[in-house]
Structures are given as structure tokens and as C-alpha cells.
Amino acid sequence: MNDPIDATSPVPDGPGPAPSADAPTRPGALLHVDHVSKVYGSGHTAVTALDDATMAVDQGEFVALLGPSGSGKTTLISIIGGLLSATSGTVRIGDVDVTALSRRELTRFRAERVGFVFQSANLVPFLTARENLLYVATLVKTPKKAAQQRADQLLEELGLADRAKNLPEQLSGGERQRVAIGRALMNDPDLVLVDEPTAALDTALGRQVVQLLRREIKDRGKTGIMVTHDLRMVEYTDRVFEILDGHLTHVEEPSALKH
Amino acid sequence: MSLAGTEIKRAKLRFGLLTGAVSLLVFLVLLLSTLSGALIGALVGALQGLRTDGLVYADFARDNIAASRMEPSVVDAVAAVPGVANAAAVGTFTTAADIAGQQVDVQVFGFEPDGPGSPSGLSDGRLPSAPGEAAVDGGDVAIGDTITLDPAGTDLTVVGLLRGAQFNAIPTMYVDLDTYVEAAAATNPGLPFVPINAVAFAVQPDADVATVASAITSDVPGVKGYTRDDAVALIPGIESITQSFGILVGLTFIIGIVVIGFFFLILTVQKLKPFTLLRAIGTGTGRLAATVAIQITIVVWLASAIALGLTLLAVRGLNTGIPVQLDPQLILTTILAVWIFSLLAGLLSIRRIARIDPASAVGAR
Numbered sequence: 247m248n249d250p251i252d253a254t255s256p257v258p259d260g261p262g263p264a265p266s267a268d269a270p271t272r273p274g275a276l277l278h279v280d281h282v283s284k285v286y287g288s289g290h291t292a293v294t295a296l297d298d299a300t301m302a303v304d305q306g307e308f309v310a311l312l313g314p315s316g317s318g319k320t321t322l323i324s325i326i327g328g329l330l331s332a333t334s335g336t337v338r339i340g341d342v343d344v345t346a347l348s349r350r351e352l353t354r355f356r357a358e359r360v361g362f363v364f365q366s367a368n369l370v371p372f373l374t375a376r377e378n379l380l381y382v383a384t385l386v387k388t389p390k391k392a393a394q395q396r397a398d399q400l401l402e403e404l405g406l407a408d409r410a411k412n413l414p415e416q417l418s419g420g421e422r423q424r425v426a427i428g429r430a431l432m433n434d435p436d437l438v439l440v441d442e443p444t445a446a447l448d449t450a451l452g453r454q455v456v457q458l459l460r461r462e463i464k465d466r467g468k469t470g471i472m473v474t475h476d477l478r479m480v481e482y483t484d485r486v487f488e489i490l491d492g493h494l495t496h497v498e499e500p501s502a503l504k505h
Numbered sequence: 506m507s508l509a510g511t512e513i514k515r516a517k518l519r520f521g522l523l524t525g526a527v528s529l530l531v532f533l534v535l536l537l538s539t540l541s542g543a544l545i546g547a548l549v550g551a552l553q554g555l556r557t558d559g560l561v562y563a564d565f566a567r568d569n570i571a572a573s574r575m576e577p578s579v580v581d582a583v584a585a586v587p588g589v590a591n592a593a594a595v596g597t598f599t600t601a602a603d604i605a606g607q608q609v610d611v612q613v614f615g616f617e618p619d620g621p622g623s624p625s626g627l628s629d630g631r632l633p634s635a636p637g638e639a640a641v642d643g644g645d646v647a648i649g650d651t652i653t654l655d656p657a658g659t660d661l662t663v664v665g666l667l668r669g670a671q672f673n674a675i676p677t678m679y680v681d682l683d684t685y686v687e688a689a690a691a692t693n694p695g696l697p698f699v700p701i702n703a704v705a706f707a708v709q710p711d712a713d714v715a716t717v718a719s720a721i722t723s724d725v726p727g728v729k730g731y732t733r734d735d736a737v738a739l740i741p742g743i744e745s746i747t748q749s750f751g752i753l754v755g756l757t758f759i760i761g762i763v764v765i766g767f768f769f770l771i772l773t774v775q776k777l778k779p780f781t782l783l784r785a786i787g788t789g790t791g792r793l794a795a796t797v798a799i800q801i802t803i804v805v806w807l808a809s810a811i812a813l814g815l816t817l818l819a820v821r822g823l824n825t826g827i828p829v830q831l832d833p834q835l836i837l838t839t840i841l842a843v844w845i846f847s848l849l850a851g852l853l854s855i856r857r858i859a860r861i862d863p864a865s866a867v868g869a870r
């Protein structure tokens with residue numbers, strides 16, 4: 247399942263935008279992405295979606311991953327979240343080497359340590375908003391009472407208390423994304439990974455959802471990575487990583503992007 | 506929280522229709538096997554139920570008791586064969602009878618109350634012990650009723666009721682041999698003697714029935730010996746009837762299983778998106794597979810309960826002309842088989858679930 251990991255690969259010294267030079271300088275970071283590459287397919291049809299990406303994110307940080315369509319954003323957070331195996335390189339979260347986990351271990355890792363908000367089809371259609379939250383608690387065997395309390399609290403915070411018993415099809419797009427955020431936070435994960443949470447929303451609603459996301463992540467001291475290609479959303483984040491054609495670069499301040 | 510139960514609760518119509526379809530198929534299987542069991546029982550129950558180790562027919566009868574005619578003296582010849590403990594005459598013929606003012610066809614068996622060849626399956630009363638008494642299976646009679654055989658004019662008093670003792674799927678009455686001879690002679694005037702149709706024999710405790718039957722065939726001229734089971738299996742037409750019903754029941758069974766298997770595969774394919782999402786957020790393949798297995802179990806057992814109710818109603822409501830009883834063991838076996846094979850058919854869905862790539866949950870693709 248996992249590609250062999252070349253832990254001894256040297257730091258690249260070739261041309262191109264300097265890789266996140268800060269990675270080694272953040273020894274206490276929660277997330278370490280080290281020289282990760284991903285090649286889809288092989289031979290003639292091979293596509294290098296990610297080329298030697300290196301980054302580090304501190305505990306409690308909320309960062310943006312910005313880039314045009316097809317640049318490799320989804321590929322990168324899929325590898326970070328243990329959904330996709332890297333072709334080379336390593337990903338560490340805390341003391342876990344994600345790239346070394348077996349298929350079964352990855353399933354558990356995702357349930358326990360990662361909260362995902364996907365771009366679409368985020369919720370289980372036959373479960374209500376509240377049940378979508380309660381379900382993930384069963385994956386880590388949270389006691390029922392505690393799970394119910396936590397789900398109700400999250401729904402309350404997300405302004406969904408009166409929508410708890412609604413099925414996803416009875417919710418608006420923004421409400422659905424908010425439920426997904428609640429679902430992602432339900433198991434108290436180390437890392438919250440969010441892929442284009444605002445793609446299906448208009449600007450005002452998009453801002454509202456991202457603000458809420460920031461608040462939840464910050465209040466809980468979580469570490470968050472939000473994928474977006476919308477420059478207007480990066481102002482809610484602490485740092486921005488830019489990705490272009492699979493090459494990851496780093497921009498220190500969100501304000502630096504405001505041209 | 507159970508995914509399986511919650512989904513069923515949210516998709517009542519879909520699962521209701523599936524349960525309905527499955528219950529009709531299980532009903533068909535149950536009814537067909539019950540009816541075929543009843544029909545075969547009514548055709549051959551008499552021979553199956555005879556208290557005897559084996560039977561002897563005339564060798565020209567081609568294994569058919571109704572075509573067999575033998576002189577009564579054959580009984581002594583059979584009794585003399587080594588290994589035979591006891592032998593007794595059995596006579597049978599079909600005639601008309603007057604039961605409570607109704608003309609019906611009946612089968613009459615004559616047996617010797619002290620010898621082998623008496624019927625089993627007494628559900629009420631007793632077996633006949635005196636001339637003019639009869640134990641009866643079928644024909645809507647009660648103990649104490651009088652049945653008149655036509656055209657013999659013999660009056661029979663019902664002293665016992667039998668179950669599973671019919672022959673040729675018509676009401677069947679068992680009388681002592683003297684009564685039988687009297688009725689048969691009156692039915693066929695001018696016969697020099699009333700022939701017997703079969704000799705029932707019991708073997709000695711340490712003897713093998715099949716071996717003794719062959720010994721009878723070779724030792725007594727003009728006859729053939731059978732074990733009771735062989736005699737039943739060789740009744741003309743029984744094999745093809747059993748096979749035909751077997752094919753009907755088997756096909757209905759297979760169709761039911763295939764319907765369940767494909768239906769759940771369709772449900773699974775329709776749910777690939779949520780299943781992929783569930784895998785992505787950390788659900789193991791085993792839990793999703795268990796969801797399918799639990800749903801199959803719920804559908805099959807609910808459908809079986811409905812089917813059992815329908816079968817009960819049908820058995821009561823249908824006038825088949827033969828006694829039909831539910832066989833609990835047959836029903837339980839059938840339902841268990843449907844369940845187990847449905848779970849196997851569910852492997853189609855589980856295989857599909859195992860192939861899910863959780864990574865495809867991400868992004869807009």
C-alpha cells in the first residue's frame with residue numbers, strides 16, 4: 247500500500263522556488279511534510295501532481311493552501327490526512343509517521359486524529375445533522391452520553407441547534423458545510439483538513455463559514471489546513487502556502503497576497 | 506448508532522418493497538414445498554406408514570402394489586424364508602363409497618391386526634380390531650360415523666382417524682383382512698378367490714431387510730421382495746413427481762436468492778458515495794460489510810415472518826382435497842437456507858465495498 251519511504255533523501259538544492267525553508271526551523275511543529283512527491287499513473291500517462299513538497303505547521307495554527315485548479319492541493323491534503331499514499335517523502339503528525347501506517351492503521355488514524363471537511367458530498371444522506379456527528383463518535387467508541395453532549399454543543403456553536411434533526415437534503419449549502427465542520431471537530435482531532443469549503447457558496451456565506459471554521463479551530467487549539475483558490479478567504483488564516491503545478495512555496499503573511 | 510437500522514428507518518418504502526418482494530418469493534418456496542410434501546405424502550403415505558420391514562409383490566406387477574395379485578398361500582411361503590420373522594397379507598383396492606350421503610372414491614386396505622402391515626399415524630381413536638371397523642385418513646369423517654362401500658354394500662364404522670396414511674391422494678380406510686375379503690368379493694362377483702396384493706414381512710432382529718428381500722425374490726417363485734423404502738420409491742410416477750416439485754422449489758429458491766443478491770448490490774452501488782465518505786472519515790470495511798449483512802438479515806427474517814403468515818393462510822384457505830400440514834422442520838430449514846444463501850449473495854455487495862478507494866471522497870471529482 248505504502249510506497250517505500252526514502253528517509254535519507256537529501257534536501258534538494260536545485261533550482262525552482264525555494265521550498266519551505268522554515269520546515270527545519272520549526273522543530274516543535276505538529277505537522278511535518280518532508281520532501282513529499284506524488285506521481286499518478288506510470289509511464290506515458292504519469293502525472294506528477296506533487297513535486298518535493300516540504301512544509302511544517304505548528305499546533306494551533308490555521309493555514310491556507312492556495313493554488314489554481316489542478317495544482318495539487320487536494321493531493322497534498324489527502325496525503326497529509328492518510329487518504330492517499332505518497333510516492334516518496336514522509337508525513338509526520340506529532341510522533342506518528344503517517345506514511346508508514348498500514349491500510350487498517352490509516353483507517354483508525356483518520357477516525358481518531360483527523361477531521362475532514364470535503365468539497366462536496368460531505369454528509370451521509372440518510373443520517374440527520376446530529377446523527378452525522380454522532381456517527382463519527384462511534385468510530386472511536388466515545389460513550390453515548392458524552393457524544394450526545396458534544397454533538398449538541400457543536401451544533402449550538404455552529405448555529406444549527408434547530409436543524410439537528412434535519413436530513414442533509416433539507417439543509418442549505420451553508421448549513422451542510424457547517425454540519426461538516428462539526429463532524430470534523432467531533433472526535434477532537436489533532437488536525438482539521440478542509441478542502442474548498444466555500445466552493446459551493448456565495449461570497450458572503452463563504453466568509454461566514456470560514457470565519458466560523460477559524461473560530462472553532464482557534465477556540466479549540468486545533469491545527470487547521472484550508473485548501474482554497476479564493477484569495478479573499480486567506481485573510482482569516484495565519485499563514486499561506488502557495489502551490490503551483492505541484493511545487494509548494496510559502497508566503498509568510500496573508501496580507502502579502504493582497505495586491 | 507446503527508447505520509443499518511437508521512438507513513432502513515429513513516428508507517422505509519425502499520426496504521418495504523424489497524421485504525414485500527422477498528416475502529412473496531419465500532412464500533412461494535414454503536407453499537410449494539409444503540404442498541409437494543403433502544401431495545407426495547397423500548400419494549404414498551400409506552406405504553410409508555405401514556408397520557413393516559418390507560413388502561412382497563407379484564413379479565409381474567412391475568413394482569406396483571395395485572397391479573400385484575397373489576394367492577393367499579404366498580404368505581406362508583414368505584414366512585418360511587430364512588430371516589423372516591413374521592408375514593401377513595395386505596390387500597388393497599379402489600372403490601366408491603358413501604360418506605355422509607356423498608359418493609367419493611376411496612382406497613381400502615385390508616391388514617391382519619396381529620401381523621406386520623398395520624397402519625401408523627393414528628391421531629384419534631384406535632385401529633380396527635373387529636369386522637366392520639375402519640380407521641380412516643381423509644374424507645371429513647368423525648369417529649362413530651358409518652361409511653358404506655359401493656357397490657359391495659359393506660358398512661364400516663369409523664373407530665380411528667389416521668394422519669399421513671393416504672394412498673393415491675384419496676380418502677383411505679384400513680379394515681381387518683376378513684372385512685376386506687368380504688368387500689372385495691362383493692365388488693368383484695364371480696372371482697374364485699380374493700387375491701392379496703402384497704405380503705408384509707418383518708425380519709428377525711439380526712437380519713438385514715434388503716438381504717431378506719432378495720432371498721424372498723429368489724426363494725419364492727413368482728414374487729419380488731422389497732424393503733419398505735424401496736417399495737415407496739418405486740411407486741410409479743413418484744420419482745418424476747418428486748423431481749418436478751424439486752425443480753420448482755429449487756428454481757423459486759434460486760430466483761429469490763438472486764433477487765436479494767442483486768437488490769443489495771444495486772443498493773450498495775447507489776450508496777457508493779456515502780460509503781466512500783464513511784471510509785474516508787475512518788470507517789473500516791468490516792463495519793460497512795456488517796451493515797449490509799445486518800440489513801439482509803432484517804429483510805430476510807421479516808420477509809420470512811410475512812411469508813409464514815401467508816403460508817398459514819393459504820394452507821387454511823386453499824381447498825386442495827388432500828390433507829396439508831405445515832412441517833415446522835421444513836419451514837425452519839427453508840428460512841435458514843434463504844438467510845444463509847442471501848448472506849452469500851450479499852458478498853457481491855461486500856466485494857464492491859472492499860474495492861472502495863477512500864481517497865476518492867476528497868475534492869470535487
Ligand SMILES: Nc1ncnc2c1ncn2[C@@H]1O[C@H](COP(=O)(O)OP(=O)(O)OP(=O)(O)O)[C@@H](O)[C@H]1O
Pocket residue numbers: 286287293294295313314315316317318319320321322475868869
Ligand atoms: N487519481 C488521479 N489519477 C491521475 N491524475 C490525477 C488523479 N488525481 C489528481 N490527478 C492530477 O493531479 C493533479 C493535481 O490534482 P489535485 O486534485 O490535487 O488538484 P487541485 O489543486 O485539488 O485542483 P482543484 O482546485 O481543481 O480541486 C491534476 O493535474 C490532476 O489531474
Ligand SMILES: [Mg+2]
Pocket residue numbers: 319320321441868869
Ligand atoms: Mg481539489
